[in-house]
Amino acid sequence: MSSEVLSNVVLIGFMGCGKTSVGRELARLCGNVLIDTDELIETNYGMTIAEFFALFGELRFREAEVELCDWMKDNLKNAVIASGGGLPTVYDLREIGKVIYLESSFEELQRRVMNDKHIKRPLFDKSAADLYARRVAIYEQMADYTLNALDEIPQIARKIYNYIRGY
Ligand code: S3P
Numbered sequence: 168m169s170s171e172v173l174s175n176v177v178l179i180g181f182m183g184c185g186k187t188s189v190g191r192e193l194a195r196l197c198g199n200v201l202i203d204t205d206e207l208i209e210t211n212y213g214m215t216i217a218e219f220f221a222l223f224g225e226l227r228f229r230e231a232e233v234e235l236c237d238w239m240k241d242n243l244k245n246a247v248i249a250s251g252g253g254l255p256t257v258y259d260l261r262e263i264g265k266v267i268y269l270e271s272s273f274e275e276l277q278r279r280v281m282n283d284k285h286i287k288r289p290l291f292d293k294s295a296a297d298l299y300a301r302r303v304a305i306y307e308q309m310a311d312y313t314l315n316a317l318d319e320i321p322q323i324a325r326k327i328y329n330y331i332r333g334y
């Protein structure tokens with residue numbers, strides 16, 4: 168595995184912005200591993216995120232996210248991290264790596280989430296537009312670099328790759 172790109176890269180943004188898809192492409196470009204925080208929590212707890220919310224509630228989910236971030240901070244190097252959309256509200260991800268924000272309008276994200284039949288997102292309900300409005304300032308403030316999430320995935324991944332290599 169190449170260690171060409173030093174430091175972790177953390178992708179942030181609202182549900183549906185493409186963190187996992189971009190992360191996969193970026194990890195391939197860098198030759199580094201992809202860590203998807205939702206997937207890791209699902210594996211560790213043996214249930215889907217929707218089941219986790221139904222069984223334990225959001226507060227416990229945030230605690231699980233914080234525990235995972237503490238672990239990533241101490242143990243990960245040169246990883247690409249696709250974060251859950253709420254992680255920047257409970258953890259300063261700049262402690263883990265370079266933070267990249269995939270930005271988009273709420274309407275486009277809503278369209279994408281509605282079309283995604285595979286993943287159930289418990290917080291994408293009637294109040295999702297308000298949640299989005301509250302989150303945007305947090306994402307913007309935490310980001311080292313912001314990109315348009317509507318560009319093609321390979322193009323976004325290439326821009327991030329160039330950014331972290333200092334071009
Ligand atoms: C959440 C986003 C989800 C998942 C959970 C809560 C949020 O991840 O972590 O449902 O609070 O925005 P994605 O952003 O990958 O959908």
